[in-house]
Amino acid sequence: MxxxxxxxxxxxxxxxxxxxxxxxxxxxxxxxxxxxxxxxxxxxxxxxxxxxxxxxxxxxxxxxxxxxxxxxxxxxxxxxxxxxxxxAAPIRSLEQPRSPLARALRDGRCCYGHLAGRLGIAVTDALAARGLICPVDGKLYDVPPAGRAWFEDLGLDLDALRSKRGARQCLDWTERRHHLAGPLGVTLLSRMVALGWIETVAGSRAARLTPLGRDELRRRLGVDLETIEGRAAA
Missing domain, CATH: 1.10.10.10 (Winged helix-like DNA-binding domain superfamily/Winged helix DNA-binding domain)
Structure with missing residues (x-):
């Protein structure tokens, strides 16, 4: 048939x-x-x-x-x-004008304690591209030995993350793509703040990449995040 x-x-x-x-x-x-x-x-x-x-x-x-x-x-x-x-005729773009605060939140923000927005997506994509995390079923990420070594070199204790859902995929509400969440995502953001790579904005969920963070993430993950930093400062 x-x-x-x-x-x-x-x-x-x-x-x-x-x-x-x-x-x-x-x-x-x-x-x-x-x-x-x-x-x-x-x-x-x-x-x-x-x-x-x-x-x-x-x-x-x-x-x-x-x-x-x-x-x-x-x-x-x-x-x-x-x-x-x-x-087909063109359709209306999904990109709508945003206030400075809304643009800052889209560039980078704290989402239930982990990093989200364009910055969160960029970090997650870089980790995945280098094989440091791997998407698996159940909206999770597997952390292979190379990834474990990378996170531990950054000062994270993966053995302390007892949850089987330690590295979870979270769908980003502005970028509509998955970023790293779960206990590993929370611990990673906390560590990057402690290292001075990321700074949070008082009274907001916005998170900004610092010049040190820009240099370190470029060196450690091989990505250039200057465009994100520039948009956040605009």
Whole structure:
């Protein structure tokens, strides 16, 4: 029996759902509110459309605490959308103007005691790229021997992290990607603050990279974080 292409075609063919699908082509996970804004819908209407997209297998949903984040279900969906996008009109960007405080929080912040925002994502990506942490099932990170040595050289005692969920993946609410959380993430941020690499902002959850932190993270992780530091200072 041949596949019935009418069902996914009908889902994509609705202008509002198509706009939300296009917004999800950036590869990140987004909440219903952001997708509603991108498609020019009310929150209720967006939720109804997203439920149909999930049921139809075009979109998957991930729960993080009380929040739900949506992303394209697989690479095949992305490929179809990219092909159709050659004929599509541009949609509204998900990037909205932000206040100085909101921009600072997006650049770097404390999230339940661990580092989040662009800075948190940059550190997590660098750790993963160098094989110091590895994503595994259950929204966790495995810490291989090389990673254990790296963290211990920084002064962290991994044996003290008794929880099996010591290194957890947390979906970043501004970047829509996972950053390092759990006891390891909390301990890492605490250590970076103690070392003078990160400074917190009084009366706010914002966290800033210091010049020393910029140099040390570049040396230890091989990444250049000057652009993040620059945005936080703006």
């Amino acid at each position: 041949e596949a019935n292409i009418a069902s996914p075609a009908a889902l994509i063919g609705d202008p509002s759902r198509a706009a939300m699908l296009q917004a999800l082509q950036d590869g990140r996970a987004h909440p219903a509110g952001a997708l509603a804004w991108a498609a020019g819908l009310t929150a209720q209407a967006a939720s109804n459309h997203l439920a149909k997209l999930v049921d139809g297998g075009l979109v998957s949903v991930e729960r993080e605490g009380r929040h739900r984040y949506y992303r394209l279900a697989n690479a095949e969906v992305a490929h179809v959308l990219e092909t159709l996008a050659l004929l």
